[in-house]
Amino acid sequence: MVQDLGYLKETASQTAGPYVHIGLTPNFCGISGIYETDLGSSMVNDRTLGQRITVTGRVIDGAGMPLKDALVEIWQADAAGLYHSPSETRGSADPNFAGWGRCPTSAEDGVFVFETVKPGRVPFRDGRLMAPHITFWIVARGINIGLHTRMYFPDEAAANGEDPLLAKIEHRDRVETLVAAGESPVYVFDIHLQGEKETVFLDI
Amino acid sequence: MSNHDNGRPETGAFFPRDRSWHPPALSPGYKTSVLRSPRKALLSLDGTISEITGPVFGHSMLGELDNDLIRNFAKPGESAIGERIIVHGRVLDERGRPVAGALVEFWQANAGGRYRHKKESYLAPLDPNFGGCGRTITDENGYYYFRTIKPGPYPWPNGVNDWRPAHIHFSVFGHGFAQRLITQMYFEGDPMIWKCPIVGTIPDRRAIEQLIAALDWGNTVPMDARAYKFDIVLRGRRSTFFENRPEGN
Numbered sequence: 001m002v003q004d005l006g007y008l009k010e011t012a013s014q015t016a017g018p019y020v021h022i023g024l025t026p027n028f029c030g031i032s033g034i035y036e037t038d039l040g041s042s043m044v045n046d047r048t049l050g051q052r053i054t055v056t057g058r059v060i061d062g063a064g065m066p067l068k069d070a071l072v073e074i075w076q077a078d079a080a081g082l083y084h085s086p087s088e089t090r091g092s093a094d095p096n097f098a099g100w101g102r103c104p105t106s107a108e109d110g111v112f113v114f115e116t117v118k119p120g121r122v123p124f125r126d127g128r129l130m131a132p133h134i135t136f137w138i139v140a141r142g143i144n145i146g147l148h149t150r151m152y153f154p155d156e157a158a159a160n161g162e163d164p165l166l167a168k169i170e171h172r173d174r175v176e177t178l179v180a181a182g183e184s185p186v187y188v189f190d191i192h193l194q195g196e197k198e199t200v201f202l203d204i
Numbered sequence: 205m206s207n208h209d210n211g212r213p214e215t216g217a218f219f220p221r222d223r224s225w226h227p228p229a230l231s232p233g234y235k236t237s238v239l240r241s242p243r244k245a246l247l248s249l250d251g252t253i254s255e256i257t258g259p260v261f262g263h264s265m266l267g268e269l270d271n272d273l274i275r276n277f278a279k280p281g282e283s284a285i286g287e288r289i290i291v292h293g294r295v296l297d298e299r300g301r302p303v304a305g306a307l308v309e310f311w312q313a314n315a316g317g318r319y320r321h322k323k324e325s326y327l328a329p330l331d332p333n334f335g336g337c338g339r340t341i342t343d344e345n346g347y348y349y350f351r352t353i354k355p356g357p358y359p360w361p362n363g364v365n366d367w368r369p370a371h372i373h374f375s376v377f378g379h380g381f382a383q384r385l386i387t388q389m390y391f392e393g394d395p396m397i398w399k400c401p402i403v404g405t406i407p408d409r410r411a412i413e414q415l416i417a418a419l420d421w422g423n424t425v426p427m428d429a430r431a432y433k434f435d436i437v438l439r440g441r442r443s444t445f446f447e448n449r450p451e452g453n
Contacts, residue, residue: 008296010225010298011437012408012412013227017402019321023373024309024375031335034269034276035267039265073384075258083254086213087213089215143229146386147242198242203246
């Protein structure tokens with residue numbers, strides 16, 4: 001016998017189910033009067049610094065159908081490349097930009113939309129700069145554990161070319177699954193859950 | 205604040221997730237997972253600053269009734285129908301440390317097993333005084349609590365006769381976005397837990413048992429509400445023993 005390290009096990013994930021919108025965006029699904037607004041529905045205000053962009057897209061299943069009951073959250077640095085978080089030790093982020101957004105996919109066409117700013121570059125663990133990117137987290141009925149991925153920008157070819165995460169993707173034809181389509185200021189990021197165009201998902 | 209490790213910012217990466225403890229993406233007994241499950245290997249990445257950081261939510265955003273599902277959708281002077289319960293517990297990390305300031309959101313069916321949602325087709329009635337969602341933020345010791353009614357079980361389209369055991373959905377934020385977690389809480393003594401295909405996506409019985417809240421007699425409020433205790437464990441963070449990397453990485 002040796003000393004017990006005393007670690008606990010992480011609580012197991014369970015699917016968000018078909019009614020995740022009741023819990024996380026109640027106003028969106030017609031439950032009004034409990035919260036004034038849905039959390040994460042607005043990311044920028046008049047004083048937020050940086051280039052305004054729109055990020056839109058769909059979450060598409062293995063039969064090519066967009067999910068109309070999914071929920072997408074994003075997390076990103078501000079325009080200067082600083083995160084609004086106590087774990088950010090390089091400086092103070094823009095006080096008018098929290099960097100987190102939440103959007104349900106629409107019941108009509110499965111589209112999500114975020115109005116945000118283009119993030120600045122942040123360093124990888126070894127100090128090299130990563131290309132500008134937005135972290136995505138996707139949950140829905142049928143997804144047993146939330147899916148993490150990243151969106152990169154199509155107009156940052158040079159930065160993408162030296163990005164340490166993109167460089168880790170063995171099958172190079174899959175790199176493009178993490179690069180949005182469109183052009184400034186509207187970027188389109190479709191997430192494919194499976195199939196030939198399956199998005200690279202991250203175990204982070 | 206336990207945002208800090210002995211006063212220092214938390215900058216360590218998270219322990220790798222034990223994927224054998226969580227349900228696999230593809231679990232054919234839960235039919236919807238078949239077309240919604242990634243089939244390629246995940247790309248493993250030791251956390252960068254994009255994953256070890258996460259949004260902060262302040263207690264000031266909470267409304268007075270946000271953690272009271274019995275009253276937060278009810279007409280003045282009325283309350284939701286059902287067995288009155290208090291659900292409480294702690295948000296901890298894998299090192300057993302309390303996670304302070306964690307936003308915890310929850311949603312559930314009403315006492316008859318019916319959700320307030322236009323896509324819901326179960327014939328059980330809506331309760332005009334029950335909306336079905338709430339939220340709170342853990343205190344400095346990682347504690348949270350809320351009041352609600354015990355949700356009912358309900359049938360769902362999967363197999364011909366599949367039923368969900370009574371459950372409450374939980375969404376939890378830690379201090380880093382990589383800790384983001386959604387799960388479901390079940391109730392002690394419910395025989396339906398072991399018949400449910402969604403519960404059955406979890407391969408390890410011990411992981412299922414960790415989702416079952418215990419009836420907490422000590423915290424039951426006499427003549428008012430029974431209590432259930434449900435602790436939630438988020439991923440732990442590595443210590444930063446030696447800072448041999450460039451500042452902030």
